[in-house]
Amino acid sequence: MCGIVGYIGNKEAIPILVEGLKRLEYRGYDSAGVAILSNEKIIIEKESGKISELEKAISKSPLPGNLGIAHTRWATHGYPNKENAHPHADCTGRLALIHNGIIENYAAIKTNLQANGHKFITETDTEALVHLIEEYYCNGNNLDEAVRAALSQVQGTYGIVVISSSEPDTLIAAKKGSPLVIGMGENEYVIASDVSAIISHTKNVSYLEDNEMAVVKRNKVTIKTIENLEVNKKVEKIAFDLDKIEKCGYDHFMLKEIMEQPQTIEDATRGRLIAEEGTARLGGIRHEIESLIYAPHMLLSACGTSWHAALIGEYMIEEFVRTTVEVEYASEFRYRDPVIERGSVMFVISQSGETADTLAAMKEAKRKGAKVLGICNVVGSTIARESDAGVYLHAGPEIGVASTKAFTSQVTVLALLTLLLARMRNLGASKGVEIVNAIKALPKSVAKILENHDTIKEIAEAYYKSQNFLYLGRGYNFPVALEGALKLKEISYIHAEGYPAAEMKHGPIALIDENMPVVVIATKDSIYDKITSNIEEVKARRGRIIAIATEGDEEIKKRADHVIYVPPTLEFLTPILTIIPLQLLAYYIAILRDCDVDQPRNLAKSVTVE
Ligand code: G6P
Secondary structure: OOEEEEEEOOOOHHHHHHHHHHHHHHHOOOEEEEEEEEOOEEEEEEEEOOHHHHHHHHHHOOOOOOEEEEEEEOOOOOOOOOOOOOOEEOOOOOEEEEEEOOEOOHHHHHHHHHHOOOOOOOOOOHHHHHHHHHHHHOOOOOHHHHHHHHHOOOOEOEEEEEEEOOOOOOEEEEEEEOOOEEEEOOOOEEEEOOHHHOOOOOOEEEEOOOOEEEEEOOOOEEEEEOOOOEOOOOOEEOOOOHHHHOOOOOOOHHHHHHHOHHHHHHHHHOOOEEHHHOEEOOHHHHHHHHHHHOOOEEEEEEOHHHHHHHHHHHHHHHHHHOOEEEEEEHHHHOOOOOOOOOOOEEEEEEOOOOOHHHHHHHHHHHHOOOEEEEEEOOOOOHHHHHOOEEEEOOOOOOOOOOOOHHHHHHHHHHHHHHHHHHHHHOOOHHHHHHHHHHHHHHHHHHHHHHHOHHHHHHHHHHHOOOOEEEEEEOHHHHHHHHHHHHHHHHHHOOEEEEEEHHHHHHOHHHHOOOOOEEEEEEOOOOOHHHHHHHHHHHHHOOOEEEEEEEOOOOOHHHHOOEEEEEOOOOHHHHHHHHHHHHHHHHHHHHHHOOOOOOOOOOOOOOOOOO
């Protein structure tokens, strides 16, 4: 989604801003721009397309200055062209503003301002805000007061940074519903929507909360609420290093993150398994165990890949804990007035911890009295801060837009949660020990699947020109079929559908012919015989079968055109293994189709608008 970087200090701002934008590239964007206070004037450069286009434009006329703002845009209001790219200026050219989020009442604000003589030149909602600030600024307020007054008129969400040529020592940042972090250097500050744009300058950061505004000078930052009440902020330390957000020799972040999974799965379990007692400990939710044990009903809410992890969680918790679980898209939950029983617990699952729909679902559930617990990756994210308690994935930064390692970590954490609760309800110690051992074996099994990448590459070569793919799975591997199809769609733009295998006969079977590759997850489990029947149904219609099977299953070779083996594990843990070849298959197909896997078209890493 959109990215924000701002700088105030004594160094040249442009290199810092451009480096920051590049670090935010992974969030997904379609245009970019900078505004610099240079020789007492605000100079704005913007370009549509890649950041390299912006760099070219800047290199033609260097912009000296040590106060500036920069933005990568992901269009919501107005076409992704140069005019609509941020920063936006007011009528006088004194002010420049960058904005993430949506100003919902922009049309009314714009009409009023136009009646007062303001000239608009873009189709964006953001431009209304900069003119509104101008309106208050021209009435004798300083920048701080003018921004505060304007924000009090605004409905919607924002993370904004504003500068003025009349106040060369000030930068204003404000937040409501869209993340902003202030990096605290030595007489310099880097403001960004994501710590990855800050970490090469400082590890000391303060996260702005909703309705807070920072007045940042070269040697001091003051944080107040929009109502002008001073706030005492903690300075926190970013816990990871720069190398965690670099490619480390891999061609793409996505491949690096797929390959990291033996480590990230281990990190998700580190210190959390109690082998001798056959259970798990999850420190972040230790004070909530009672509410969980006695919850009459659990809700899991999420978006995208995280929603697929939630579906697996539902199967796990219902099987082992015997509590009813409902999984719901956050975007549906937030608007449909759901019934929340007394004592209900909701888990919100999110890699970024910033997805707008998931945040709204969390707030709605809280409003209706549910206890809300988070499962998220980004430390200090809004979900981490605003949920009642939670569990971190500890997967490190995930940069690839298509989520991979976060998914396996989410499923691993859900398995730990299941084990913990089941052992407190009705699961015996010996079964608990068996589960602990199976979880411990997962990293090695994942490493073994990854070693087999050449087989997966060959399959990709055979099918990368296909127009459609079908993914089938049952039980725990039904959500894996959905996730495998999503990976392919996201990065290779091939139409792919995930289906519960038995449902195929109620419709999708009509699509099957010799041109249809069908990926079937057919591990040796309680429904193996059922899924082999589904394979026969596909074969009878000449569909091409790519089977994900359990090592040692030689029989399946007679039915499938291709087999990718995964090591055996307990049935409820199979998704953590079966998704790995599907991630690699999607990756290799996308590469063969020459798609930009780290910057897939139209997609954003973190969707901070609804
Ligand atoms: C975006 C990303 C997906 C991700 C979804 C939910 O659409 O492209 O990969 O699954 O958001 O993100 P979250 O950060 O909440 O897990």
